[in-house]
Amino acid sequence: MKTVSVLSAKDQIEKVIKLLIPVPEKLEIHELLITSEELTLVLASLQSLASCPVCGQETRRLHSTYMRTLQDLPWGSLRLQLHVQVHRFFCQNPDCKRKIFTERLPELVEPFARRTNRLRDALLTIAWALGGEAGAKQCAAHAMPICASNLLSLLRRQGVSTAPTPRVLGVDDWSFRRLQAGTLLVDLEHHRPVDVLLGSDEEVFASWLREHPDVEVISRDRGASYQKGAMKGAPQAKQVLDRWHLGKNLREVLQKALARQMDALQQAGEEVKESKQDQPTAPAQLAQAGAKQRKSPRRKAPSPSPQRAWQLALYQRVHELAAEGKPQREIAASLQVQRQTVRKYLRMPQFVDRRHSPSPSQVEPYRAYLQQRWEQGEVMIKALWQEIQQQGFTGSYGSLRNFLHTWPLPQEMVASPSSPFVAPIAQRASTTRTPRQATRLLLCEPEELRETDIAYRQALFRLAPSLENLSTLGKEFLQMIKKRDDQMFFPWLKRAKASPCEEIRRFALGLENEADAALAALTEPWSTGPVEGHITRLKLLKRQMYGRANIDLLRLRVLHVA
Incomplete structure (x- = not known):
């Protein structure tokens, strides 16, 4: 008691x-x-x-x-x-x-x-900052017990004041749930969110613009839904493309073009490797006297990806049906895929998985040395890890293990302790580039590159002359954006439409269809940079509320902070 x-x-x-x-x-x-x-x-x-x-x-x-x-x-x-x-x-x-x-x-x-007014205000302050579950824990620690549901009910009853219609509006999409996107609208003059919408299609955006007819400028990316929504909901507003997205779209175009030149990328790497073999080498020895004999590790070939196998089979089937003379519409109907997919596969001379561009491993620069030691019979990963550490490798043992675990054992493997070995310095640098890495080489100036990169780019231009024209167009486009020179726009479009590269021609035609918005990107100061920043904060708030992030609560918290 x-x-x-x-x-x-x-x-x-x-x-x-x-x-x-x-x-x-x-x-x-x-x-x-x-x-x-x-x-x-x-x-x-x-x-x-x-x-x-x-x-x-x-x-x-x-x-x-x-x-x-x-x-x-x-x-x-x-x-x-x-x-x-x-x-x-x-x-x-x-x-x-x-x-x-x-x-x-x-x-x-x-x-x-x-509850008294001052207790309610204190609870609301914690709820706005932390949300339901985390806010309830913080309130309990300060002798103000309340459950998460009641805390969220306070937020809903409090609400937020309606923001005035902005003159300059920034728009971009964000992921609400899997296969469900949202739209964030930001006042670019005052750098504050205006509204959070569920859905990113043109009708959602157009209906909001009809309710707010005072919008004069709309800054957006090159998404078709926001372009059509702006034309329907606010035809009087001036549309401005975001400069960062223009550069990003250009790099994606170059990456797709380079993905079709995989043979040239690999052959250029081989030529650079052969040209470096005659250069002087530096010894890197690691003596392991008295090391114990160990059993060879068991390894099996990696299982093929079911998604990649399905895509490859679909690619082959598309080409078989096209060889029989069937039209694209009939091929798409028989295979139950989109016509864009059929058209994409027919443009590929060989199958390329474009879903991602994997980043090279930290071990890649030491591949040549590891292959030579592997063929000599040294399959002890720890021993190889210690050897390349002597050459400057800073990665972990696990990164090397993941790199080597699919390598087949030599035919005549000799499980012997490590012995001193001379490794050429010139082979440390990676030779073959991925399409993403090659895109950077095409867009950089020679003084920004190393000698190996310059040699690789020259070999690439010699093997695929069309890439030199692609590199010139890409650098001109980036310089035009950097200097905001609108006088260069239409001459660049004319040269891009005459390019032998199909990807850059399609990119130029897309820009021509929204030439007014692209020119406004070079003359107006607006961009969607503030929108991207608010989307990052929105994602933090969404994750902070665990599974309670309904769109109404998320909207309240995003707009309240503003």
């Missing part, structure tokens, strides 16, 4: 209590009950005059009193509960529907509420 101490209002502590309670001039302190976990403060209202909440007429005619129980801000680690005795009054207006009403204490608490 809890021990209760009772302090009367005649004690000196009354002065301290009056400093801590809200609106002390309207409340009288009767007593304070203290337990090990909670304080209970008994108060009484001093008001003798009240106004009817319906008709507003003042009255002094008292009906009765009753006790309201309220939760207030804690005192230290103790919860504080207020028992406030308030009055009921008669409304003396004969035409008023309300005959009896309870007096209001707006500075202390809202009508029918069970």
Whole structure:
């Protein structure tokens, strides 16, 4: 049983209590009950005059009193509960529907509420910052217990004020759930979010623009949904393409073009490797005297990816049906794929998986050395790891193990301890480039590249002359964006449409279809950079709310911070 101490209002502590309670001039302190976990403060209202909440007429005619129980801000680690005795009054207006009403204490608490205003504000501050689950844990740690659902209900009731329609609007999409996207709208002049929409199709964007007709400028990426939505919802607004997305789109175009030149990429790497074989080498020896004989590790070939195998079979079947003379529409219907997929595979002279461009391993620069040691019979991964560490390798043992675990064992393997070996420095550098790496070589100036990269690019231009024209067009386009030179735009379009590369021609035709928006990107200062920053913050808020991130709560938190 809890021990209760009772302090009367005649004690000196009354002065301290009056400093801590809200609106002390309207409340009288009767007593304070203290337990090990909670304080209970008994108060009484001093008001003798009240106004009817319906008709507003003042009255002094008292009906009765009753006790309201309220939760207030804690005192230290103790919860504080207020028992406030308030009055009921008669409304003396004969035409008023309300005959009896309870007096209001707006500075202390809202009508029918069970928490004081200052406790509600403190809970809302935590809820806006942390959300439901994390906010409830933080409130419990500060003697303000509340469940996550009630905390989120407070947010919903509080709501946010409607932002004024921006003059310059930035728009971009974000991922809400799997296969479901959303749209974030940002006022680019004031750098604050305006609205969060569920859906990224043109109708969602167009309907919002129809409700806000004062938008004058729209900054967007090259997505077709926002382009069509802006034309439908705000045909009077000026559209501006984002410069960063233009550069990104160009790099993607070059990467697709280089993916069709895999033979040239590999052959250029072989030529660079052969040209470096005659250069002087530096010895790198690692003596392991007395090392114990160990069994050879067991390895098996990696299982092929089912997705890649299906794509390869589909690619072959598309070419077989095309060789029989069937049109693309019939091929797409028989294979149950999109016509764009059929068209993409027919353009490929050989199958290329474009789903991703894997990053090269840290071990790749040491491939030539490892292959030579592997053929000599050294298959102990730890020994090889120690050897390449002597040559400057800074990666982990696990990265080397993952790199070598699919290599087949030599035919005549000799499980011998490691022996000193000389490794050529020239073979440390990776020779064959991925399409993504080669894209960087095409867009960089010669003074920004190493000698090996320059030799590789020259070999690539010699094997595939069309790539030199692609490199020139790409660098000119990036310089045009960097300098914001709108005079270069149409001459560049003309040269790009005459390029032998199909990908760059399609890119130029797409820009020509939205030439006004592309020119505005070179003359206007607006971009979707602030939108990307707010999307990053939106993702943080979404993950912070665990599985409770419904679109209404997410919208409230995003707009409240703004």
